Amino acid sequence: VGATPTDAAVGEGAIWVTNAAGDSVSRIDPSKKSVVQTVSVGSSPSGITTGNGAVWVSNSLASTVSRIDPTTNQVVQAVPVGNLPVGIVYARGSIWVANTGDDTITRIDADSGEPKKPLPIAATELAYGAGTLWATQRTGNRVVRIDPQSGHVAQSIVVGNGPAGVAFGSGAAWVANALDGTVSRIDPATNSIQAVIPVGNGPIAVAATARDVWVSNQFDGTLARIDPRTNRVTHIRVGNRPQGVALSGEHVLVSVRQSGAGHRGGTLTVRMNDFFDSIDPAVAYGPSSWSILRMTNDGLVAFNQAGGLAGTQLVPNLALSLPGPTDGGRTYTFRLRPNIRYSNGRPLMAADFRATFERLFKVGPPVTYYEGIIGAAQCKQRPRRCDLSEGIVTDERAKTVTFHLVAPDPEFLHKLALSFTYVLPSGTPPKEAGTEPLPATGPYVIASYRPHRLIRLQRNPHFREWSQAAQPDGYPVEIRFVIGGTSDDAVTDVIGGKADVFSSSLSQRPPSKEKLAELTTRYASQLHTNPQGATIGLFLNTRLPPFDRVDVRRALNFAADRAAALRALGGPNVAQVTCQILPPHFPGYRPYCPYTAGATIGGRWTAPELAKARALVAASGTRGMKVTVWSWGDHLPTLGPYAVNLLRSLGYRPELKIRSGVDYYGAVGDPRTKVHVGTVEWITDYPAASGFFYGTLTCKAANWARFCDPRLDRQINRALIAQATNPDAARGLWERIDRQSVNEAPWVPLVNRNAVDVLAKRVGNYQYSPQSGVLIDQLWVR
Template sequence: MSCRKGGYFLPARLWYDPALLQAHSGEESIRGLPAVRRGLSRFRAVLVLGPLCCCIPVRAEDSLPAAHRGGTLHLAAVGSGGTLDPQINYTAEYINLFVTIYDGLTGFRKARGPAGDTVMPDLAEAIPAPQDGGRTYVFTLRDGIRFSDGRKVTVEDVAASFRRLFRVGSPTAGAFYGDIAGAKACLADPAHCTLAEGVSPDPVHRTVTFHLTAPDTEFMMKLAFTHASILPADTPDHDTGNNPVPGTGPYHIVSYNPEGGIVAERNPYFHVWNAEVQPPGYVDRIEYRFGLTDEAAVTAIENGQTDWIYDPIPLDRLGELGARFTSQTHIEPHLTIYFAPMNVHIPPFDSEKARQAVDYAINRHAMTILYGGPAIAQPLCSLVPPELTGRMAGCPYTKGADFAHPAPEWKAPDLERARELVRESGTAGQKVTLVVANRSVDRAMGNELRDTLDAIGYHADLKPLAPALMFDYIQNSNNHVQIAIKDWSSDFPSASNFLDGLFGCENFHPGSNSSVNISGFCDGEVQALIDRAKTDVTLTDAQRADLWAQVDALLARHAPGAPIIHKYDVTFVSKRLGNFFYTHNFGLFFSQVWVR
């Protein structure tokens, strides 16, 4: 769930008109909006650099200007992000830190702008050429890598890390790594997973061979995601919870209190193998503090006591930042959506018409205002952000439109049509509980949707949960969540992150906290299109994008999740933070900023 941002242009400054806080009007008066629009990048295709990209190791201590080294970076969040297990945690709150602690065989270039979409070798010496029609890859592990506890990294550690993905029930085990030979058996019986046919280590030649059952056009990107981090072979085959696992990045976690925070310090065994993927860090220490409210964290940044906040900026502080702290406030394009997943297995949303009613009824204009206005959010008709290819054309769920006659863009909710669908579904009058994260923005959006559900014929309640608990809770089908509001960020720049990740059959795991297909949706026609888009190496980029657009359109008809808004990221940093370094995949890249 990582972020994608631009940085090759000067960041647009946040200008916010307080009139946006008034009822659904005034958004056109936001100063600076054209500049924001000009600044937004259009994301380009991911490049994969091949075997020529072997890199000469660099000593970490020699590769940074001495004037900027040292100090402590202070981060803040309302609550913890859950488990420290890098193969299980699926929150941007921790993944954006984990990227400085762990490495995979491949990694994304740490660069501003579209250059950050490039996949490069990390712990592997090179990106291998595909063999057997894209079904076999042979990686050579770099020699001399050590974990933060001093142990040498071996090819057996690599093989064990991929077995562990399945044994611990990583939320992306099926979606990202399900094409590895033996993965299906591992998904069915995780405790006895061997991947013997799929991952073959060769200690003599320091190679690891991957055998896939079908070509995977995005496999190198998936290996760059943090769930594919290389861990010691003796890492327990269960969620490590509050216990950090040794890694190979420039930092390692030295203390953790889920009520208080995380402290990370320099990894004494870190070595720069590819400075473009895992450069050395500037600060000596990172302190991630939990427990401040989002309001208090903003004030702490203004006072120089905190350098960055994970949570969205509270709505009532945006005007203040735009007026007084423009040089410290950055707006960056972000591959993130807010959507409302609906449980297709329990009433009332086991009815397709009931789900479609919600899609018609959502006031996306109001949601845009509640998030902060059109400088940082826009109504969304597709489950795919507009910066990506592979999204359906038009907007069927808006006033005066339908699937036969979609509107070019969202205009207004159609409550009359929504009420009609609720009546036709036979679900009018039923009780509905809406689950949201207990943050100011999420609660505000939740109140708006709760009122909408009431207006179309339901008796709705709002259930805010602590952010650290909410995501696990809504994933687990045993909790019988009917509907929720959730933000979702891409792990790499592809429509598959949203369409397959959220609605692919392989991502629904009943009774599990690692079931990112929150709605429990599984449809044969949709899945066939998903599978072809992921595996058919004969397709052109345009043909693959067309397949994803077909998936998007089918999902719109079935409506297991209603898109709400897509957003840009407002990042507020302290005055002392220098070298603001934002990447598409990981947001503010903590190792590359310095503190003065």
């Protein structure tokens, strides 16, 4: 099968395996024990089931379910479902799909393939048994039983931390608690926990029969067998990161990521034309710099270094586990992993973390994420005298690091996963590193840095792999980032074998339309496109006429031809149209578009409504006004002319000003500039909905639209508070906030950006994470 199989199912005369990185499903002939067909499906397939003469696949980054006809091995339907579908099961004549991004379950009629109204029930994975559906709720640490007839929750049962896979067999429901390393056994007659069974590190999937229960442990490379008569556990080592489990007669099938044995070595060359702002974790603030530092340095927590939806999950890194907050949400205590050394041979010490944060304030961070630590306010005022001894308490003997916050911060763990907090040895000089590399803890070190030309990584001789999830060992011996030229130049080098990787997320622009056309027609197997968490559009200055009127702002949204904007930006490989500020695959996202001609299809845009837009402008009395449009020439050069045409179509007199360089946003953010309309691309630092609202649309933020609605601010604050205690409720609040922001129209959202990755033929093991992009160090050089 593919290099990164995720799930497996048995039925319709075959074994079916989803390949997340390949966007495909492998059909295995059980008698030949070989792949006989590969079927292309949607982006990042995760769950799979069989039923009613078909194979059904949940595509987590496409928000669809693919229906495969097993007689033709072709997708005959792509059924739209909710946000981030994962779990899928066939039961009672229907397909049930767990939409993890919007806390719903979609029921699909297995005959017609028509989706029904979603059930407002959070779910991660699904199973059927004892007459009910069983749904794990990862954020709530619960399992719920659902009556398939009424669609109502019949029972809610508290289980362990991070429940993932679920199965029914041997008269019980079995739930894998991924964060606890246990399986909960539930009696369906009493809805009580009969046993909590330790099984291994990172249990993720479960399959059950009358005689055995099988559990895959993704982080210790084992398959655990539970004897349901005694709850005793035995283990079978299966290798690198097992995932889904399925049963075929007397055989147990487990999908295992392809082993890296035999693939280590070689030099990987990455071509790019974006520049690194810094190699110093304290100040580096760009996707290119972060892609480097992720491979060289570490913090207490990290995002899972895995492809697909799993890449957005927090995992412990230099800490042994993810702590829950205490003291009313104001204290976090981390216990450190033992025997970790820097690249200079120096051992990692607990005191290094306090020193790292004090250095961060002395150097001057570009963000305000850590100002809630006790003592940080004084450090911001007097950086040279920064003292965080009350806010960060370390204990060398206990190997603990404790953070004390002024107030609860529900996103504190996410912030600790960013490169600003990557630990450095105590005594590291409190000045930006420049071109001199700093000590590293990760699998690579920066061997040399020539600004605007080359960065070269080599293996860290003191690295040992402590977590496959947080910081897996890399495959290439050396990684070279060659900087310069155009995106088309870089792609040409990759196709010609002079380089190995190009990624638009590491470059100023995607390839040209002509180059993309060449890729899709001649080199499709080397081209990968995946959705990024980025929104591109126009901001409207709500303090200046005519955009101080909501009817005029809505008029621009009605008039916007988003298909034309998509063409201007490069076409469907580069982006996908939207009416919303919040991108797909973020918590709280649900398609919504009130600015489309005719009836919207599933909340999605279909065509502009120009007549309605012109009527709104005429009623406002603002037709003919002069409007100043600012465009970011470096990254969005085609969007300025698009905005000019849009405004002219409504009778305004626009004047275009193009500004290049990193100071574009500083210029348009200055009230003295008096910008009416500006081009904007916004991407958050971590996968939380708050990043698209708190810093861009709240009254206290210096947002470019000068938008202020105290009601929206109060909702945002409520959602942030709920995020810490009730993530499921928070998703509902973010959905309402997103819709209200669309209705108030301070922006004209146009498209969500895709990442365009191109690989040389000799490169394998491609994986794309929505948070980290292409996992460069996990690529193989054949």
